[in-house]
Amino acid sequence: MSAGAVLEAARARGVMLATAESCTGGLIMAALTAVPGSSDVVDRGFVTYSNAAKCQMLEVAQATLDAQGAVSEDVAREMAQGALVRSQAGLAVAVTGIAGPGGSEHKPEGRVCFGLADAEGVVTETLEFGAIGRDAVRAATVDHALAMVLRRLRA
Template identity: 55%
Template sequence: MTPEHELSTRAEGLLERMRAAGLTVATAESCTGGLVAAFLTEIAGSSDVFERGFVTYSNEAKAELLGVPAKLIASHGAVSEPVARAMAEGAIRNSPADLSVAVTGIAGPGGGSAGKPVGLVHFGAARRSGAVLHVEKRFGDIGRRQVRLASVAVAFDLLEALAS
């Protein structure tokens, strides 16, 4: 089974669980460029669960669309725990969704540094009730596509955790 097929199967199951629980979701994505949203909306009937997606690739988009404070980005960098959390909270604040997941990272091949290497991805996930989760992954320099696909899998893990 290809990684794409596995993620499509997971998306279908996730949507079914969220539908059964009466939950809706919004995504806030940077390095994945809408890939989490794409896998979810690839499934027919996803519109009763998937509410909206924010693709906030630039720092300005993070600030304008999600309300991430520019000062937070300046002090911690876009690829950081505080920014991932703020993105997830911003997706909840700027939508009627019950749950959100946010992804910000360095997919490569360039853009990494000693402190923030290629393959570093921060995830945030929020529930309207106030729970906010964070996960940091260091996938390594495994290739841009692989970092992005691995990030979708982690985003699904977080949504599953929040939905249960």
């Protein structure tokens, strides 16, 4: 997925972007800001690797983390909403997952939950990339997050 295409679509819609990232550690924002001139549509990124950071920076509810765990669509939803509220952006994308190595029977390596928030609401989804290795999971997560943003901008 091309970060440049995402930025062009955001410009065409007049929408600023924000990210809320856990398992990618800022790689989505890095992809966007690697494109010259991105500052006209990129507002900010939140790297919230720990649960405490998710709560403090994005207002993710501790009750949600306790009930669902950090890798859940509910947490991705709250991360995306928090990034939208705490930024000047009109669209925010969030990711939380298990890049590996590791995981469990209930939350396997390669599971990533995505959230996308804008004025129309929030959508979430979960993808199972599998145990393809930490770097590959993170790269696939960035690509999918950018694709989600582009689809929403073009809708």
